[in-house]
Amino acid sequence: MTRLSQVDIDDSALPPPTPEIEQERRVAIFDLLEDNSFSVPREGAPEGPYHLVLAIRDRRLVFDVKTETGDAVAEFHLSLGPFRQTVKDYFQICESYFDAVKKLPPSQIEAIDMARRGIHNEGARVLEERLEGKAEVDLDTSRRLFTLICVLHWGG
Numbered sequence: 001m002t003r004l005s006q007v008d009i010d011d012s013a014l015p016p017p018t019p020e021i022e023q024e025r026r027v028a029i030f031d032l033l034e035d036n037s038f039s040v041p042r043e044g045a046p047e048g049p050y051h052l053v054l055a056i057r058d059r060r061l062v063f064d065v066k067t068e069t070g071d072a073v074a075e076f077h078l079s080l081g082p083f084r085q086t087v088k089d090y091f092q093i094c095e096s097y098f099d100a101v102k103k104l105p106p107s108q109i110e111a112i113d114m115a116r117r118g119i120h121n122e123g124a125r126v127l128e129e130r131l132e133g134k135a136e137v138d139l140d141t142s143r144r145l146f147t148l149i150c151v152l153h154w155g156g
Helices: 019-034 081-103 106-131 139-155
Strands: 004-010 050-057 060-067 072-079
Touching: 004 019, 004 139, 019 139, 050 139, 072 081, 072 106, 081 106, 081 139, 106 139
Parallel strands: 004 050
Antiparallel strands: 050 060, 060 072
């Protein structure tokens, strides 16, 4: 019961996503829903599964957590500041990776991919720290949520 059963992106305050960003969102949400661990450690908070809506409002990352029936569980706002450099680094290394796939040998592609995974793990670690006391997630869930933050951030 400590899981997300639905994840939506509220991008109504952002420019329309490109087809590539929209595809990344769909894949990230699919992967997240396939396997995740998410709970709200507040006294009296209803058990999951939960419906999560992610948004950027007033330059803050918003986690709006509801029950499957739509009852409010928690809403918390996180500053985007701690994510900015990691998101920027992640996008840069992803561009390098996609360029490398087209023209570099496998050994160099592997090195870039290892760096990409390292930055992704760093973003997941930052997210886990920012969620402390608000939501409990495992590493894989944090990694998948960081992917959604990246594509949401990119769309914004």
